[in-house]
Amino acid sequence: MSATILLQALLSGMTNGAIYALIAVGLTLVFGVMRVVNFAHGEFLMLAMYGGYLAWAHLGLDPIIAVVLVVPALLALGVGLFETLIRPAMRVPEINQMAVTLGLSLLLQYLALMVFKADNLLIVQDRSTASLWIGPVLLQMPQAIAALAAVLLLIGLYIVLRKTDFGLIMRAVSQSRDGAALSGIDIGRTYRWAMGIGIGTLGVAGPLMASVLYVNPHIGALFTLKAFVIVIVGGMGSFGGVLLGALLVGVAESVAGVLTTASVAAAVPFALLILVMLLRPEGLMPVGGGSRA
Amino acid sequence: MTRLTLERVSAGYGKADVIRDIDLVIESGQRVALIGSNGAGKSTVVKTINGLVPTRQGRVVWGDEELGRMKVSDRTRAGIGTVPEGRLLFPDCTVTENLVAASTFGAAKQHREEGLARVYDLFPRLRERAGQRAGTLSGGEQQMVAIGRALMTRPRLLVLDEPSIGLAPRVVSEIFEILGTLTRAGLSLLLVEQNVQLSLRSVDYAYLLQQGEVVLQGPSDTLLESPMVRAAYLGLPA
Numbered sequence: 215m216s217a218t219i220l221l222q223a224l225l226s227g228m229t230n231g232a233i234y235a236l237i238a239v240g241l242t243l244v245f246g247v248m249r250v251v252n253f254a255h256g257e258f259l260m261l262a263m264y265g266g267y268l269a270w271a272h273l274g275l276d277p278i279i280a281v282v283l284v285v286p287a288l289l290a291l292g293v294g295l296f297e298t299l300i301r302p303a304m305r306v307p308e309i310n311q312m313a314v315t316l317g318l319s320l321l322l323q324y325l326a327l328m329v330f331k332a333d334n335l336l337i338v339q340d341r342s343t344a345s346l347w348i349g350p351v352l353l354q355m356p357q358a359i360a361a362l363a364a365v366l367l368l369i370g371l372y373i374v375l376r377k378t379d380f381g382l383i384m385r386a387v388s389q390s391r392d393g394a395a396l397s398g399i400d401i402g403r404t405y406r407w408a409m410g411i412g413i414g415t416l417g418v419a420g421p422l423m424a425s426v427l428y429v430n431p432h433i434g435a436l437f438t439l440k441a442f443v444i445v446i447v448g449g450m451g452s453f454g455g456v457l458l459g460a461l462l463v464g465v466a467e468s469v470a471g472v473l474t475t476a477s478v479a480a481a482v483p484f485a486l487l488i489l490v491m492l493l494r495p496e497g498l499m500p501v502g503g504g505s506r507a
Numbered sequence: 508m509t510r511l512t513l514e515r516v517s518a519g520y521g522k523a524d525v526i527r528d529i530d531l532v533i534e535s536g537q538r539v540a541l542i543g544s545n546g547a548g549k550s551t552v553v554k555t556i557n558g559l560v561p562t563r564q565g566r567v568v569w570g571d572e573e574l575g576r577m578k579v580s581d582r583t584r585a586g587i588g589t590v591p592e593g594r595l596l597f598p599d600c601t602v603t604e605n606l607v608a609a610s611t612f613g614a615a616k617q618h619r620e621e622g623l624a625r626v627y628d629l630f631p632r633l634r635e636r637a638g639q640r641a642g643t644l645s646g647g648e649q650q651m652v653a654i655g656r657a658l659m660t661r662p663r664l665l666v667l668d669e670p671s672i673g674l675a676p677r678v679v680s681e682i683f684e685i686l687g688t689l690t691r692a693g694l695s696l697l698l699v700e701q702n703v704q705l706s707l708r709s710v711d712y713a714y715l716l717q718q719g720e721v722v723l724q725g726p727s728d729t730l731l732e733s734p735m736v737r738a739a740y741l742g743l744p745a
Contacts, residue, residue, distance in 0.1 A: 379611050386597045386608040392559060393595030395579035396588075397609035398660050402578075501599060 231464025246451030256434030262420020285417035292413030449497025543716035588662025598642025647678035
């Protein structure tokens with residue numbers, strides 16, 4: 215195997231990793247701030263992908279433009295989800311919450327099946343077959359655009375979390391809910407925004423991914439699984455952990471695809487999960503250096 | 508001027524009431540202690556005031572407003588600052604971030620810089636540690652952050668739940684000295700302590716809680732002389 219092929223695998227893996235990070239960051243935000251495990255996370259990605267596809271197929275909108283419409287829609291769905299299902303579910307034991315989000319995941323999949331049918335749909339444009347040469351290796355244009363958007367959004371999110379009152383409020387609530395309430399922070403309002411943004415970020419990923427991957431009603435489940443692997447490998451609720459976990463998963467998958475077969479490569483993220491759970495169960499970059507007050 | 512009144516308040520967890528028929532008044536600018544042994548219900552009284560535990564019966568009135576089901580954050584915004592048991596800091600945030608997080612609303616936000624300067628003047632040691640993560644501080648320093656954070660919310664009443672617990676005597680006296688400074692500036696104080704002698708020396712008036720009920724109350728020097736308090740809590744001959 216040549217060095218070029220390995221380099222190619224690394225680049226594709228990093229590109230995928232950036233997109234995975236964008237998907238997983240919303241999951242970790244919701245978990246970190248609210249301690250809610252949202253099994254329906256991937257289904258919102260699926261909806262965002264359909265949003266992008268429909269905007270292209272019926273309105274002729276470029277997926278990059280569609281993002282502007284799909285983000286507010288997903289943000290509203292996130293807020294709506296919080297107000298209707300999650301807020302009441304937060305008063306019950308965690309196992310019941312999981313049942314709620316798991317049920318929602320199935321409900322959304324089958325509703326999508328009713329509305330959109332089981333067809334695989336893909337946005338096809340002139341640039342779909344274009345590629346970008348970076349030295350000796352190449353990147354498909356739609357993938358490069360999605361990865362670039364992911365990197366920009368992650369940087370933006372990082373700045374918001376680190377540098378603004380809004381971000382500080384999110385971090386404070388994630389570290390001590392009662393401490394935050396006693397500091398005058400409205401917990402319900404913080405939860406609503408965490409869910410809105412956690413799901414709203416999928417509004418960026420969805421339309422751009424609909425020109426990379428076929429969308430169908432079950433596409434979300436795959437990404438929920440991957441996002442969970444990433445979040446657990448990285449350390450639940452940690453932003454840096456998501457970046458690290460996503461890059462690891464993306465690169466491991468892609469390099470394994472070159473070294474072995476595609477079916478083995480598909481199992482690699484889960485092997486990675488088991489390995490991390492055995493050696494470092496708190497994740498690679500846990501919040502608070504492994505302890506939480 | 509804002510006065511806090513508890514009228515026949517009962518509260519608890521699960522099926523049992525932990526506190527029953529508590530009557531308690533803190534006048535504006537007054538320093539009040541709530542004393543009693545472990546498990547007497549002191550923390551539950553604190554939590555009915557700051558809203559972390561709902562009242563089952565009775566009323567909590569702040570100024571002319573009944574707090575009822577008012578949210579925890581709204582009580583803080585209304586001027587009741589709490590230094591909670593266990594401090595409940597944001598361990599991964601820096602000292603400054605911990606303080607700033609308590610000034611994200613209304614007047615507290617408007618006067619944030621002023622508030623920070625005031626807290627750092629009261630606790631110069633925290634100024635040196637401003638950029639350090641709160642979780643890495645010593646117990647005494649963490650307690651100072653917790654007090655500073657409560658002050659950032661611009662309270663008119665400061666409620667402290669066991670501020671001396673687990674701290675070295677030298678740190679405790681430092682903290683109590685600062686509490687003295689604050690109350691001389693007009694802040695009302697509710698001090699909840701297991702350290703009975705220390706708290707009675709720091710306040711004007713005190714309530715003794717036993718098994719969820721107020722069994723004795725009065726000016727703190729009267730309580731210091733009370734045979735019941737001397738025998739049971741100070742280990743002195745009645």
